[in-house]
Amino acid sequence: MIRAYVLDAYGTLFDVQSVSAVTDAAFPGHGEIITQVWRMKQLEYSWLCSLMGDYQDFWSVTRRALTYTLGILGLQPSERLFDDIAEAYNRLTPYSDAAEALAGLTGVRRAILSNGSPAMLQALVGNSPLAPFIEDTISVDPKRCFKPDPRAYELVEERLGVKPGEVMFVSSNGFDIAGAKRFGFNVARISRVPQADLAAELAGTGPLSASAFYRALRTQEEALGYPPDIVVTSLSELAAPPTQGGGREPISAAPR
Amino acid sequence: MIRAYVLDAYGTLFDVQSVSAVTDAAFPGHGEIITQVWRMKQLEYSWLCSLMGDYQDFWSVTRRALTYTLGILGLQPSERLFDDIAEAYNRLTPYSDAAEALAGLTGVRRAILSNGSPAMLQALVGNSPLAPFIEDTISVDPKRCFKPDPRAYELVEERLGVKPGEVMFVSSNGFDIAGAKRFGFNVARISRVPQADLAAELAGTGPLSASAFYRALRTQEEALGYPPDIVVTSLSELAAPPTQGGGREPISAAPR
Numbered sequence: 306m307i308r309a310y311v312l313d314a315y316g317t318l319f320d321v322q323s324v325s326a327v328t329d330a331a332f333p334g335h336g337e338i339i340t341q342v343w344r345m346k347q348l349e350y351s352w353l354c355s356l357m358g359d360y361q362d363f364w365s366v367t368r369r370a371l372t373y374t375l376g377i378l379g380l381q382p383s384e385r386l387f388d389d390i391a392e393a394y395n396r397l398t399p400y401s402d403a404a405e406a407l408a409g410l411t412g413v414r415r416a417i418l419s420n421g422s423p424a425m426l427q428a429l430v431g432n433s434p435l436a437p438f439i440e441d442t443i444s445v446d447p448k449r450c451f452k453p454d455p456r457a458y459e460l461v462e463e464r465l466g467v468k469p470g471e472v473m474f475v476s477s478n479g480f481d482i483a484g485a486k487r488f489g490f491n492v493a494r495i496s497r498v499p500q501a502d503l504a505a506e507l508a509g510t511g512p513l514s515a516s517a518f519y520r521a522l523r524t525q526e527e528a529l530g531y532p533p534d535i536v537v538t539s540l541s542e543l544a545a546p547p548t549q550g551g552g553r554e555p556i557s558a559a560p561r
Numbered sequence: 562m563i564r565a566y567v568l569d570a571y572g573t574l575f576d577v578q579s580v581s582a583v584t585d586a587a588f589p590g591h592g593e594i595i596t597q598v599w600r601m602k603q604l605e606y607s608w609l610c611s612l613m614g615d616y617q618d619f620w621s622v623t624r625r626a627l628t629y630t631l632g633i634l635g636l637q638p639s640e641r642l643f644d645d646i647a648e649a650y651n652r653l654t655p656y657s658d659a660a661e662a663l664a665g666l667t668g669v670r671r672a673i674l675s676n677g678s679p680a681m682l683q684a685l686v687g688n689s690p691l692a693p694f695i696e697d698t699i700s701v702d703p704k705r706c707f708k709p710d711p712r713a714y715e716l717v718e719e720r721l722g723v724k725p726g727e728v729m730f731v732s733s734n735g736f737d738i739a740g741a742k743r744f745g746f747n748v749a750r751i752s753r754v755p756q757a758d759l760a761a762e763l764a765g766t767g768p769l770s771a772s773a774f775y776r777a778l779r780t781q782e783e784a785l786g787y788p789p790d791i792v793v794t795s796l797s798e799l800a801a802p803p804t805q806g807g808g809r810e811p812i813s814a815a816p817r
Contacts, residue, residue: 358710373784512769513769527609
């Protein structure tokens with residue numbers, strides 16, 4: 306029986322692509338590539354810092370990834386402009402269906418488990434329309450490692466008192482889906498980029514937008530051997546009406 | 562005093578881009594994107610498997626990354642074609658200056674430390690023109706983790722009996738440079754893509770080749786706080802003549 310829905314934040318409830326307004330205003334014409342490389346490196350750096358045994362919180366990782374990104378482009382912002390761009394990660398736009406979807410998840414506990422530092426998550430979630438529907442916003446920070454390190458996922462039981470088998474973990478991020486599934490959660494994947502659409506976009510032999518390359522690398526299910534239990538195309542599909550009887554079935558979408 | 566040069570294999574001595582002949586022959590017109598996504602995912606998967614505590618050797622990682630890559634493109638090779646493509650990683654072309662550069666590193670021990678599985682490295686190095694110059698080809702496999710996990714770098718002292726401070730570690734891979742430097746090696750970075758050239762390539766607002774996006778993500782120095790001691794633009798610059806006196810100076814390139 307599912308007792309808690311635990312959702313990823315960056316890319317799942319909040320749209321990381323929404324930084325593009327800030328990146329493009331800061332460096333007109335370069336917003337697209339900054340946005341994509343920045344996000345690629347932000348996650349790479351979270352994995353590498355964890356692996357190197359050199360934990361730094363996600364704010365540091367986010368800023369280092371931005372330093373790399375602007376560096377390869379030869380862009381040299383003032384300290385203030387750099388800070389302003391970095392702050393865009395604290396003001397991401399929630400997906401349009403996120404609040405309604407969370408509101409519809411009645412009869413279960415609802416929490417966030419995120420790589421974000423406590424301060425980032427406070428800024429991101431605290432003032433968002435999602436806040437009223439979230440019981441607990443859990444940062445991996447006390448564990449001094451990032452997802453998909455299993456220690457990050459242990460926080461759910463420690464904070465909510467629910468066993469892994471009682472959790473439906475929701476993420477759009479392939480690495481997170483694999484890590485959560487390996488850890489023992491039930492996992493729902495939010496698939497926002499249909500594979501056939503992506504294949505069509507990539508089918509040409511010509512050049513690609515940076516965002517197409519990003520979609521190729523980071524929006525599909527990983528081939529790591531830990532597929533999700535359920536795939537839905539939007540958060541709103543999570544909020545299916547409870548089935549009859551005592552237990553709430555995970556969600557209505559067909560199992561794979 | 563530097564007593565050993567320890568070199569990375571994939572991307573440093575051997576050109577990972579050389580799989581493109583195989584990928585393009587298998588799926589004409591798609592070779593470029595397959596080559597780039599495959600390599601991106603190969604390293605991502607090595608990091609993620611390590612982080613998840615789910616070590617699989619680099620051959621498994623390489624095949625899983627290929628599965629992902631062909632999957633997002635909607636390509637469905639026969640089992641035999643899949644195997645043939647995967648095998649391309651066992652027949653990479655050495656960089657043209659690799660053998661001569663290794664030959665020029667006299668008076669020091671010379672070894673490889675690679676993520677590759679023992680079988681992959683046997684296939685790759687054993688039949689290559691580099692073999693005569695390599696005393697030991699060290700796979701991370703016995704440690705059941707991948708670079709930049711510090712345990713991978715411990716193998717150098719265990720196998721060669723040289724202290725980290727006596728090692729010049731050579732890599733073109735940013736994550737490997739950061740990990741090796743944090744571990745305590747002296748580190749020489751092979752910089753094959755000048756930052757200014759990359760910035761010029763990325764400066765336009767139009768679409769990019771997949772290889773340009775790869776270069777943007779994986780050929781530059783990381784902003785992880787562990788810069789290399791020395792940067793050279795090719796392997797041949799490593800083989801500077803020994804300085805006068807007893808000790809061999811690291812190499813002739815200017816320290817940063």
